[in-house]
Amino acid sequence: MHRGKGMKFVGDSRVPDLSNRKKNTPKDYSEYPGKTEAFWPDFLLKEWLVGAVFLVGYLVLTVAHPSPLERPADPADTGYIPVPDWYFLFLYQLLKYEFASGPFNIIGAIVMPGLAFGALLLVPFLDTSKERSPWKRPLPTGFMLLAIASIIYLTWESVVNHDWEAAKAYGEIKEEVSVEFDETSEGYQLYQGSSCIGCHGNSFEGGIGLPLVGLEYTAEEIVEIAHEGKGGMPGGTFTGTEEELQKLAEYITTLQPAE
C-alpha cells in the first residue's frame, strides 16, 4: 500500500520497528489475533455513527428541558436553602452526618474526599500486580464498588431530603407588574389613605401581599375579601366607610397591567 506522499512516518504502528522497541512498549496490534481496522477512515466513521446517535439524544434532552434560570441572586435573602449541582450532592450530603460535621467538619470536608481523590490518583502505585482482570484483583475492585455504592447512596439521601418543590417556588422569577394609574383619582386617594397600601405596594405592585393588578375578581368579591380576609391576608383592616370600600373595589377592578 502506498501511503501519503512517500515521506517517512513518525510512530506508525503499521511499520513495527522491532530493533528500536523499548521494553515497555505494548505489542503491536498485529500481534493480537483478530481483525484490526485502520483508525482513519474506517473506524472514525463508525465512531462518528455512535457520536451521531449520542448527539440526537443530547439535542432531544436540550429541547425537551430548557435550562433552568431562577430569579437574580439576592445575597440578603437568607431563606434560600442552598444546594449544589447534582454531581456534588454526595460531598454535600457527607457534611450532614455527625461524624463529618460540626467539630469533625474537617473529616467530611477535607480528609475523606482527600483520601478518596489521592487513592484514585495514585491507584497505579497501590495496585501493582500484573493482573488486569477485575475478578483477579478483588481489593481494587471491591474498593471501587464500595466507592460507587457510597456515592449513589449519598446522592440518593441528599435528593430525597431536599424539598425540590419548595426550592423551585422560592427561586422562581417573580414577574414585575406595572400599571399606569392616575394618582389624583378618587380611587387612588382612598387606597393611599387605607392600610391596604402597606402590604400591596405604592403602585399596586405587591409586597407582603399580592399585586392588585389584573385581578379576576368582581368589585363585590373584592369587598368580601377586604372584610373576610383571604389566605394570609387578615380581614377587616379597611377602616373607611362601606361606600368608600365599594368605590375602592371598583377602582381596583379597573387596574390592568401596562402593555
Next chain:
Amino acid sequence: MLNKIYDWVDERLDITPIWRDIADHEVPEHVNPAHHFSAFVYCFGGLTFFITVIQILSGMFLTMYYVPDIENAWESVYYLQNEVAFGEIVRGMHHWGASLVIVMMFLHTLRVFFTGSYKKPRELNWMVGVLIFAVMLGLGFTGYLLPWDMKALFATKVGIEIAASVPFVGGIIKTLLAGDETIIGAQTLTRFFAIHVFFLPAALFALLAAHFIMIRRQGISGPL
C-alpha cells in the same frame, strides 16, 4: 487545486507525517463495537471528548452575550435565554453538556479502572486523566455561579465555605477564589468567570494534549 496547495506546503514543511501519525494507526478488534458489542464501553472516552468540544464551542457563543458583572449577568442570561435566536438551545447544550460530560467521564474512568488499563506502562496517563477529572469538576463549580441566580449564589457560598475549612491555607484559598475575605459578590463573579473561561480551559487543553499524545505513544491496552 487543493492538492497543489497541499503539495506546495508539504514540500516546505513536511506536514504529511504530522497528520499521518494521527490517521495511520490500527484499532484492535477488542475495542471495536462492530466486532464485539460489549466493546461500546471503549466509546466513553471518545464521547467525553466529543462533549468537551461541544462545551468549548457553545461556551464561545455564550460569551458573545454573557456579561460577567453582578448588575448585568442575570439580565444577559435572561436575554440570551428568552430573546436571542437559538439562545435557549446554545445555553441548553452548555447546561446539559456540563452534566453529560461528568457522566461520560465517570464511565470512562470506570472502564479504565475495571480493565486494569492504568497499570504499567500507563501510570502517567491515568494520573493525567484523574487531573482532567478534577479540572472538569472545577469547571462545573465555577460555571454554576455565572448565571448569578439564587441557586448559583448560594451553592457557591457553600462551596467556598467548604474550601475555607481547609486547615492553615483555607482563608487564603477563600480569598483567592472570592476576591475578598468575607464578601461573595462582584469580585467573586469576575474571578469565577476568568477561572471558568481562561485558567481552567488552559489547564484542560494542556492535560488533554498530554492524554492524547500518551495514548498514541502507548496504544490502547490489550484485551483482558
